Amino acid sequence: MRAFHTRPTTVLTAAATAVLALTLTACGQDGSDTKSAGPAADTSASAPSSAQSAQGSANGKKADTARGAGATKASTGQAAASVPVCTTKNVSISAAYQDGPPYTHIVLTAKNTSGHSCKLNGFPEIQFLESHRENVPPVAKSKPATPVVLTAGAPAYAVVKLSDGGRTENTEPVTAFSVTLQGGGGMAAVKAPGGGIAVDPAKWATGYWTHELRNGADDF
Template sequence: MRTSIRRPAVLAATAVAALSLTLTACGGEDGSKDNGAAASVSAEQGTSGSSNDVVRTTSSATTTSGTVVQAVAEKKAAANETAVVEKKATAKKKTVAKKKAGAKAPACTVNDVKISAAKQPGLPTTHITLTATNVSGHACTLLQYPLLGFGDLPQTSKDVPAVAKSRPGTPIVLNAGTPAYAAVRINNGGVDEKNHAVSSFYVNLFAADGPAEGSRTVAAPKGGIAVDDAAAKTGYWTYELRNGADEF
C-alpha cells in the first residue's frame, strides 16, 4: 500500500519539474530573440542617423562654398561698376574743365602767337604745315582756322577756304608756350601753269566777332613754295595733325 501511494507522487513531481524547465527554456529563447531584434533596430537607427548627419554636413559645406563664391563675384562686379562710373566722372570733369578754360581764355591775336611754316614730306610739295605757338604769356583761344592770303597784299589776296571735316570738337585753348597746327594744301602736284612761286604769305586770325584786325607775314619754307590759288585749302587749327581729317 505504501509503494502504490509513492509512485504517483514521484511521477507528479517529475512532470511538474519537466513542465517548468520547458516553460523556462521557451521564455529564454523568446527573450533572446526580442533583445536581438531591439539591438538590431537600435543599430540600424544609429547607422541611419550617422548617414543623415554626413549628408547634412556635406550639403551645408556646399551651400557655404557657393555663398562665398557668389559673394566674391558680386564684390568684383560692384568694383568694376564703380571703376567705370569713376572713369566716366573723371572724363566729364576734364571736358567741363576744358570748356570752362575755353570760355575764360580770350581769342588769340596775331600778337599773341608766333606762326611758322614747314613743308610736309613728299615730292612735289603739295602741303605745308602751319604752327602757331602762344608767346603771350597767358592762355588764349585759337579760333577756327588761319585766314590765308598768298597774293602780294593781304587786301587783294584770295581767301583760302577751310575744310570742314578737319574742324575739332572742342575749342583750341593754348596755354603759354604751347602750339597748335593747321595743314594747308598749296597745289595739286606737278608742274602747272597756274602755279606761282611764293616766298612769303599773310596769315590772319579770327576774333570772337569775325576776322581780327591786322595780319602776320610768314616766311615760306626754304626754297619757296608753288601755289595754285584755285586748289589751295586750309584745315582748322588743332592740337595735333590728325590722319584722315587733314588729308585733303
C-alpha cells in the same frame, strides 16, 4: 514535485526579441535608418561668384575713369573760357614746308609773342587766291579734344594741304596769303615758303590749331 523545463523554442524567441529591441534603439539614436537627411541649403544665390565681383569692380573703375575724364575736360573748358582770344597783334604766324618735293603740304606756326596766355579758336581761315575768296575747308578729324591755350612764348601748329602733287593738276602759284584767327583775332598776311607755292583749289584743306602735330589726325 515536478520539474518544469523551458522549451528551447521559447528561449530562442525571447533572445530574438531582445536583439530586435536593441537594434531599433540604436537606429533611433543616430536617426540614420529612421529618417533621411534633408537636402543641403543652397547658398549659391546669396553669395556672388568671383567673376561677378570682378566684373562689378571693373565696371566701377570704368565709371570712375569716365567721370574723372569728364571732370577734367569740363575744368579745362572752363579755364579756357576765361582766357582771352589770341589776336594777330600778339601772335606771329609763319609758314614752312612740311616735307620735300613735290611740296604738297605746309605747316603754319602761330607763336604767342605777348606776355600773357591766349587761346586759338578752331582752325586758321586761309585765303590763297583772289579768284577763290572762300576759306580753305577744315579737316574734322584734326580737331583737338580740348581748347588750344598758348602760354607766353608757346607755339601752335596747323597742317595745310596744297595739292596732290601731280604734274597734271590745275595748280596756281601763290607768293603770299591771308590767315584770319577765329573769334575776332584779326587777319595777318603770311609769306609763302621758298618764295612761292602751288595750290589746287580742288584739293586744298587745313587742319585745326593744335599744340603739336599728331600722327594720323594730321595726315590728309
